[in-house]
Each structure stands twice: as structure tokens, then as C-alpha cells.
Amino acid sequence: MTVDASRGAPPGTLRNSSAELVQLLTPEGERVEHPDYPLELTADEIRDLYRDLVIVRRIDFEAVALTRQGELGIWASLLGQEAAQIGSGRALRDQDMVFPTYREHAVAWCCGVEPIKLLGLYRGVNHAGWDPKEHNFHLYTIVIGAQTLHAAGYAMGIQRDGAVGTESGAATIAYFGDGATSQGDVNESFVWASVFNAPVVFFCQNNQWAISEPLEKQSRIPLYRRAQGFGFPGIRVDGNDVFACLAVTRKALDSARDGQGPTLIEAFTYRMGAHTTTDDPTRYRLEAELEAWKLKDPIERVKAYLVKNEMADSAFFDDVDAEAKQVGMDVRKQCLELPDPGPMSIFDHVYAEPHALISEEQEQFAAYLAGFADAADGTDGAGRADEEGNAS
Amino acid sequence: MAKLQHFKLPDVGEGLTEADIIKWHVQPGDAVEINQTIVEIETAKAVVELPCPYEGVVAELLVEEGQTVDVGVPIIAVDVAPSDTTSVVGGDQDPESYQNLAKPETPAEPAEPAGQGQAAGSAAAPAAGEKRQPVLVGYGVKPGATKRRPRKRGADPAAAERATAERPAAEPAAEAAQSAESAESAAAVAASSVAVEPASTAPGRVAVLAKPPVRKLAKDLGVDLTTLTGSGPQGSITRADVQAAAASPAGTAGVGAPEREPAVRPVAWRPGGEERVAVKGVRKHTAAAMVRSAFTAPHVTEFLQVDVTDMMAAVRRLRSLADFADVKVSPLLLVARALLTAVRRYPMINASWDEPAEEIVVKHYVNLGIAAATDRGLIVPNVKDAHALSLVELATELQRLTEIARAGKAQPADLSGGTITITNVGVFGVDTGTPILTPGEVAILAFGQIRDMPWVHEGEIKVRKVTTLALSFDHRVIDGELGSAALRDIGAMLEDPLRMIAWA
Numbered sequence: 001m002t003v004d005a006s007r008g009a010p011p012g013t014l015r016n017s018s019a020e021l022v023q024l025l026t027p028e029g030e031r032v033e034h035p036d037y038p039l040e041l042t043a044d045e046i047r048d049l050y051r052d053l054v055i056v057r058r059i060d061f062e063a064v065a066l067t068r069q070g071e072l073g074i075w076a077s078l079l080g081q082e083a084a085q086i087g088s089g090r091a092l093r094d095q096d097m098v099f100p101t102y103r104e105h106a107v108a109w110c111c112g113v114e115p116i117k118l119l120g121l122y123r124g125v126n127h128a129g130w131d132p133k134e135h136n137f138h139l140y141t142i143v144i145g146a147q148t149l150h151a152a153g154y155a156m157g158i159q160r161d162g163a164v165g166t167e168s169g170a171a172t173i174a175y176f177g178d179g180a181t182s183q184g185d186v187n188e189s190f191v192w193a194s195v196f197n198a199p200v201v202f203f204c205q206n207n208q209w210a211i212s213e214p215l216e217k218q219s220r221i222p223l224y225r226r227a228q229g230f231g232f233p234g235i236r237v238d239g240n241d242v243f244a245c246l247a248v249t250r251k252a253l254d255s256a257r258d259g260q261g262p263t264l265i266e267a268f269t270y271r272m273g274a275h276t277t278t279d280d281p282t283r284y285r286l287e288a289e290l291e292a293w294k295l296k297d298p299i300e301r302v303k304a305y306l307v308k309n310e311m312a313d314s315a316f317f318d319d320v321d322a323e324a325k326q327v328g329m330d331v332r333k334q335c336l337e338l339p340d341p342g343p344m345s346i347f348d349h350v351y352a353e354p355h356a357l358i359s360e361e362q363e364q365f366a367a368y369l370a371g372f373a374d375a376a377d378g379t380d381g382a383g384r385a386d387e388e389g390n391a392s
Numbered sequence: 393m394a395k396l397q398h399f400k401l402p403d404v405g406e407g408l409t410e411a412d413i414i415k416w417h418v419q420p421g422d423a424v425e426i427n428q429t430i431v432e433i434e435t436a437k438a439v440v441e442l443p444c445p446y447e448g449v450v451a452e453l454l455v456e457e458g459q460t461v462d463v464g465v466p467i468i469a470v471d472v473a474p475s476d477t478t479s480v481v482g483g484d485q486d487p488e489s490y491q492n493l494a495k496p497e498t499p500a501e502p503a504e505p506a507g508q509g510q511a512a513g514s515a516a517a518p519a520a521g522e523k524r525q526p527v528l529v530g531y532g533v534k535p536g537a538t539k540r541r542p543r544k545r546g547a548d549p550a551a552a553e554r555a556t557a558e559r560p561a562a563e564p565a566a567e568a569a570q571s572a573e574s575a576e577s578a579a580a581v582a583a584s585s586v587a588v589e590p591a592s593t594a595p596g597r598v599a600v601l602a603k604p605p606v607r608k609l610a611k612d613l614g615v616d617l618t619t620l621t622g623s624g625p626q627g628s629i630t631r632a633d634v635q636a637a638a639a640s641p642a643g644t645a646g647v648g649a650p651e652r653e654p655a656v657r658p659v660a661w662r663p664g665g666e667e668r669v670a671v672k673g674v675r676k677h678t679a680a681a682m683v684r685s686a687f688t689a690p691h692v693t694e695f696l697q698v699d700v701t702d703m704m705a706a707v708r709r710l711r712s713l714a715d716f717a718d719v720k721v722s723p724l725l726l727v728a729r730a731l732l733t734a735v736r737r738y739p740m741i742n743a744s745w746d747e748p749a750e751e752i753v754v755k756h757y758v759n760l761g762i763a764a765a766t767d768r769g770l771i772v773p774n775v776k777d778a779h780a781l782s783l784v785e786l787a788t789e790l791q792r793l794t795e796i797a798r799a800g801k802a803q804p805a806d807l808s809g810g811t812i813t814i815t816n817v818g819v820f821g822v823d824t825g826t827p828i829l830t831p832g833e834v835a836i837l838a839f840g841q842i843r844d845m846p847w848v849h850e851g852e853i854k855v856r857k858v859t860t861l862a863l864s865f866d867h868r869v870i871d872g873e874l875g876s877a878a879l880r881d882i883g884a885m886l887e888d889p890l891r892m893i894a895w896a
Binding site: 063064065067068069070071274277278279280282283284286332368371372 | 399400401402403405426427438439440441442443445546603605607664803804805
């Protein structure tokens with residue numbers, strides 16, 4: 001059935017076209033040059049990128065495991081997309097503003113958001129536990145594609161603040177997936193950003209699957225070419241190549257900050273895991289596809305590059321692994337220690353200022369909760385037994 | 393003192409209530425690390441591996457492979473301080489109690505004692521008989537939750553006794569509930585049993601109106617809300633109703649109640665009783681598929697007896713070939729090949745009916761389904777692109793698919809996309825049947841047992857190997873003439889396997 005869906009698409013354009021892909025580091029770890037995207041990195045910088053990649057993968061692994069152990073409600077794994085996120089995340093400057101989906105754990109890492117804050121959201125103990133202003137990293141957006149409008153609007157605000165085309169110019173970056181490109185929100189944000197020449201970078205991680213819907217059911221042309229129709233440049237980058245993602249995003253952000261308007265970056269990658277922990281990808285995609293992408297692993301190629309160029313020895317890799325393990329264990333410990341929020345806390349951050357209706361609801365809810373008080377009298381044993389069950 | 397940690401089955405998929413234990417990767421005595429895969433489970437959504445949340449030594453597996461377990465039930469005990477061992481059982485964490493908890497697995501829900509079966513069948517049918525309908529959050533009253541409760545009383549010597557008394561107590565409760573005027577006493581009975589009996593977890597419960605604080609009160613007091621008549625607005629149950637029910641005398645529970653029968657397999661025979669087996673998993677899917685197929689595609693079945701003496705000789709010759717040394721060559725292989733050849737001659741039998749498009753989709757490839765009986769029920773994995781396979785490849789694929797199907801490892805991809813099916817009813821020792829089409833297909837071939845029969849062969853009655861073929865087809869797509877021709881040719885190929893080459 002899926003065969004028919006690609007009928008009519010220009011041959012080879014959806015999946016297998018490597019010609020138009022910006023790549024600076026091959027899957028085998030060979031450095032290649034691209035005329036438009038020169039990139040000079042020191043050995044230290046490359047080692048840092050490697051460290052980032054390994055640590056975020058470990059955090060992700062830990063979160064998946066915690067979900068399987070009943071400690072998180074759900075988790076959206078970034079496995080396979082580390083390079084797209086670290087590469088673009090490390091291209092950011094402090095003044096830039098990030099508008100993520102719910103999968104940008106590695107970008108959050110680059111912005112200094114503590115991993116445990118991400119887990120709090122997925123554990124259901126807060127609605128996103130970080131201050132977007134503090135990290136210039138907006139709250140996770142669950143609604144598909146909605147954050148692209150926020151990013152475009154925020155970028156227009158930057159323009160109106162006059163913070164474009166100056167030394168301290170700022171830009172926004174909107175993350176979204178291939179599935180989101182079919183959303184009206186995304187297309188509207190393209191229109192606005194284009195018409196107003198807003199300083200926004202649209203960073204699409206094309207991981208080939210919109211949950212169970214393959215790319216060929218989303219588009220008849222490569223996604224980056226969509227930008228042309230809206231009137232701004234689009235570029236496809238090897239999303240598993242951290243160097244290329246860094247160089248391409250850096251250039252796009254620079255041109256946005258300089259007043260050159262938006263860019264669409266299609267990071268061509270692959271979601272190695274399930275869409276979320278509640279999804280079973282073996283029901284809709286072939287093992288062979290996964291195997292093919294394993295050979296393009298974003299971490300292995302950096303490791304190969306470091307080894308080949310004698311920029312790192314085994315002690316370095318052992319250190320990174322040990323550090324990653326420690327980070328993972330810390331995240332686990334912090335997660336298990338996250339306090340459950342009080343039921344009244346749900347009213348705390350609805351509005352910045354006091355609000356009459358909220359205050360009224362708050363009182364009603366408090367009275368309702370008080371209704372439980374006498375119910376617990378006399379027979380408190382049974383109710384608490386469940387909660388204590390796991391202890392000792 | 394050893395320290396046991398119990399890992400409770402988590403909800404791994406946003407609102408799932410239970411999972412099947414597929415395979416344990418560890419055994420008691422094994423050392424385990426945090427995040428080591430310990431077990432594979434299958435939920436309604438996915439097969440997933442569970443990583444261990446504890447580091448230590450496996451003390452005990454509390455549930456068995458194949459068991460269906462409710463979320464929240466402990467599945468494994470890990471000793472996290474094994475070095476200072478000797479007394480493995482610590483305090484109220486009596487593993488015995490966990491075993492008891494875990495035991496009322498799948499069939500346990502409606503495990504009425506014999507003799508009470510009918511009473512429960514009629515009175516409590518909506519309650520005890522139907523599939524449990526667990527709630528996902530909050531004040532749940534599912535067995536999984538209830539099973540945990542006795543644990544708290546593990547230290548209490550009377551607890552075990554009470555636990556045995558609880559279950560049968562529900563039966564009188566159910567009976568009493570029948571008469572409306574005795575609702576009060578029914579509540580009393582239920583009150584002294586436990587509100588969290590399986591009998592009280594009936595779908596009917598959903599319709600009970602009561603505010604959450606009242607529900608919690610009822611839960612705390614052990615009052616079964618389904619047995620109460622509410623005096624509040626719209627018949628809702630009030631706090632006063634619950635308290636009245638809890639206060640009324642509750643002497644009857646457990647008195648003279650028969651000993652609870654151990655949980656048994658659903659098919660165990662109990663004279664005079666009835667048993668209700670929850671329809672789920674493969675059974676549920678099979679049922680839905682069969683109904684859909686039987687009532688959308690007008691079925692026609694034709695039969696043909698065939699002398700397969702020569703085919704059996706061909707099977708023996710194939711087995712002796714070096715090419716086939718490593719694969720199983722069965723008569724089914726040649727039946728499959730004959731069907732594939734017939735598809736080439738009559739492509740229309742390898743098609744599907746596209747109702748919305750008002751089109752017949754004739755497929756120029758064959759994903760050959762093989763119906764397989766497995767422990768989990770009937771499943772139909774299919775050999776992808778069977779038309780393009782050599783005989784050796786076909787044999788290998790048939791063998792592989794049958795094995796993974798039997799092992800319960802068939803992936804959804806193996807089970808979907810079939811275009812035509814063979815069902816080998818012969819393995820069950822019957823001659824033939826009228827197979828129901830696999831949904832989305834238009835033909836299915838049943839292959840009966842091969843047996844020695846008196847047969848007219850070259851003008852004389854001889855003992856020959858004879859089988860019966862049955863071809864069911866969708867009469868919207870295939871006319872009698874076409875179906876007959878296909879079946880006749882398949883028979884001819886099996887009678888004289890050389891024809892397979894001639895017609896290939």
C-alpha cells in the first residue's frame with residue numbers, strides 16, 4: 001500500500017537524494033569540504049561536541065528506562081537525532097530564542113536547561129519546570145507546529161526592538177518535525193516570517209516518520225524545497241552530521257540576525273526509537289530501514305574522526321562514557337526524588353497577576369479538597385497501604 | 393538482613409491497565425543491574441522490554457510467562473542487599489503473599505466455586521461474568537489494586553483467613569443484590585467483604601453516581617457502591633448512604649462460605665457450572681476478522697478429492713535432494729507451490745475487493761498466508777513475495793514463519809498484507825472444512841489430511857493416498873467457473889506434480 005503513495009513523486013527526491021545534502025563529515029568519519037559552509041573547529045571543540053552527543057544520548061536512555069519502570073508517564077526519545085540538535089543548539093548565541101517541540105532534549109542541554117526539568121514535565125509534576133527567559137529556551141510545545149508561529153511572532157518582535165542587523169542582533173529558531181510541515185500553523189508561520197523578513201530559522205528535523213506516517217505521505221517534494229514557494233531559502237543538511245548541522249545553522253542564524261530573513265533547514269535524519277514510549281514502530285516500519293540508518297549513526301562518525309585524526313585516545317572516550325553514566329545516574333536519582341506537587345499548585349501560574357475567576361475556582365477547589373478530610377478519619381489504613389506498598 | 397524490592401508492573405503506555413508477560417530474561421539467583429532488561433511484556437499497544445529499576449539479586453519471579461498481569465501488581469522481587477543475606481523474607485514483605493496476589497491471573501476473575509456458578513451466572517452475570525473494566529486513574533477498584541491490599545495486613549495473622557473469605561462472600565452479595573428490598577443487607581455483606589472484589593468491578597459500576605470524596609469514603613469503609621441505592625440528586629450516592637451501609641450489621645460475610653477454589657485454566661470442566669472466558673488478544677481479533685469477512689464477502693466453497701500418491705513420492709524425492717537438506721519439505725510446500733502456479737494462471741483469485749473505489753484490485757504479487765494454530769490462537773503470517781521464491785526459499789520461509797508464529801514472535805509485518813491463504817486443516821486430522829476468507833482476500837484453500845483410501849487407479853481399485861481440497865472464494869469477485877477452474881488445476885498439479893513445471 002505504501003508503494004502507491006510515492007507514485008508521482010520525482011524519482012529519488014524523497015529519500016535517496018544525496019546530491020543536494022550538505023555533509024561535512026561522512027558516516028565513515030571522513031571530513032569533506034563544502035564551498036558554502038566552511039567550518040574550522042579546534043580539537044577541543046570537536047571533543048566537546050562528542051561529549052555533548054554521548055551525554056544527551058545517555059540522558060535520553062535513562063528517561064526511556066524510567067518510563068518503562070513507571071517513573072515517567074511518557075517520553076519522546078531523541079535517539080538518532082542527537083547531531084541535528086547538538087549541531088544546531090551549539091550554533092546558538094546567548095541572545096537567540098529557541099522554540100522547541102517536546103523532543104528537543106539536546107537543544108535544552110545546549111541552552112543549559114537541567115535535564116531533570118525536562119523529566120519533571122514527563123513525570124507530570126510540573127508543566128515545564130524551567131524559566132524560558134532564563135535559558136532563552138521556550139517551554140516544550142506539545143501541539144504540533146504551534147511553536148513555529150510563536151517563533152515567527154517573537155522574531156517580528158525582535159525586529160521591532162531594532163535588534164536585527166546590529167552587533168548584538170538576535171534571532172529565533174523554531175524546531176519542528178516532518179509531520180508538522182503538513183500543519184497549517186507551520187505554513188502560516190512561513191508566510192509571516194517571509195513577508196516580514198523576520199529573523200527566524202525554521203529547523204525541521206525530518207526523521208522520516210510522523211508517528212506512523214511515512215514522509216512520502218507528507219510531501220511530494222523534498223521538504224527544504226517548500227521554502228522556495230514562500231520566498232526564502234531552504235537547505236537540506238545531513239542531520240546525522242553534527243559538523244554540517246552546526247555550520248548550516250550558524251550561517252542561517254547569522255543571516256537572520258543580519259536582517260536577511262528566514263531560512264528553512266531540513267535536517268535529514270532518522271528517529272531510531274519509537275515516536276514516544278507508547279508507540280511500537282515495529283508495527284509500521286521495516287527493520288531493514290533501521291539497520292541502514294544505524295550505519296549513519298551521528299556519534300560513531302565523530303568518534304571515528306577523532307580517532308583517525310588522533311585527537312582523542314581511549315582514556316578520553318572512557319572519561320566521556322563515565323561522565324555520561326554519572327549524568328544518567330544523577331538524572332535517575334533526581335527523578336525519583338521529585339516531589340509530588342500539591343493539588344492547589346495548579347492555580348499558581350495561570351496568570352501573572354491575581355485574577356478574580358481563578359481566585360474563585362481556587363477557593364472552590366480548596367473546599368472540595370477539604371471534603372476528603374473527614375473521609376479519611378477512622379479508616380485511613382486502606383488508602384495509604386497502596387502508597388506504601390513499594391517501600392521497605 | 394536481605395532487603396527485597398518489588399517491581400510493580402508499570403503502565404508503559406499512557407493508560408494501559410494490564411500486560412501479558414512474554415518472556416523472562418532473568419531467573420532467581422541472577423545478579424541484575426539497574427536498567428538491565430529483565431522481562432518482555434506485551435500490552436495492547438506494543439511489545440516492550442522492561443529495564444530493572446534495582447540492582448541486586450533476583451529473589452523471585454512473582455508472575456509467570458503467559459500470565460496477564462494488571463498494572464501495579466508486583467512482578468519481580470529483587471534482593472538489593474544480598475550480601476547480608478540468610479533471611480530472605482523480611483517483615484511483611486512475605487513473598488508468599490505476593491504469590492497469592494499474582495495467582496488470580498487471567499482466569500481468576502470469574503472463578504466462582506462450583507455449585508455457585510449458576511447463581512452467580514444469573515445474578516451476578518453483569519458483574520462477575522463480564523470482562524473486567526478497570527479504571528485508569530484515581531479510585532480504582534480493579535483486581536490489580538485489590539490484590540495489593542491484603543499485603544498491608546500481611547503481618548496480621550487473621551489476614552490470610554480473611555483473604556480467603558473475601559472472595560466467596562461476594563457471591564451471597566450478588567444474590568442478595570437481586571432482590572431490591574434487600575439492597576441494604578447486600579451492602580452490609582459487601583461492606584464486610586471488600587469493596588474491591590472482582591464482582592464489584594463490573595461495567596455497571598461506571599454508572600454509579602457518587603462524588604469522588606464519597607467514593608473514597610466507600611473505598612475506605614469497604615462499601616461496594618454498586619450495591620447501594622443513592623438518595624442524592626439523580627440517584628447519586630451520598631456520604632450518608634455510605635455511612636449507613638457501613639454501619640448496618642455485617643455478620644453474614646464469610647460465615648459458612650465454601651473454601652475458595654484455586655484459580656484454574658478457563659477451560660477446566662466443572663460439572664453443572666458455567667465459565668466465562670474473557671475475549672481478548674488473538675481471540676478477539678480473530679472473532680472480529682471472521683465476522684467481518686463472513687458478513688461482507690459472500691462465501692462459496694467447493695471441494696475436490698485428489699489422489700496425491702505421486703505428490704507424496706515427489707515430496708520424498710525432494711527430501712533426498714541436497715538442496716533441501718536443511719529445510720523441512722512437507723506436502724504443504726507443494727500445495728503452496730501449486731496454489732502459486734494457479735494464481736499465475738488465474739490472477740483474479742489473488743485479488744481484493746475495494747468497496748469505496750468500486751474496484752477489484754488484482755495483485756501481481758503473492759503474499760501467501762499460512763494459517764497457523766498457536767498457543768495464543770489462530771494467526772495467519774504470510775510469506776512475502778512468495779511468487780518470486782524458488783522452491784527452497786519457499787520451504788525455508790514456510791518453516792521460518794511457522795516457527796516464529798508458534799513461538800509467538802510473529803511481527804505485525806508478518807501478519808499483514810496477505811493476498812491469499814492456505815489453511816492446513818489436515819494437521820488436525822480432518823478431511824476438509826469450509827474456510828472463512830482472511831479479510832481483504834478473495835480466496836482461501838483448505839488442505840485436508842492425507843489418508844489411505846480405496847481409489848480407482850488405472851481402472852482398478854487400489855489403496856491410494858488421497859486428500860480433500862476445499863476452496864472458499866468471494867463470489868463478488870470469483871464466479872463459479874473461475875473458482876472451479878482454479879481448484880481443478882490445483883488438484884491436477886497435486887495429482888501429477890509434473891504439471892507444476894508444465895504450467896509454471
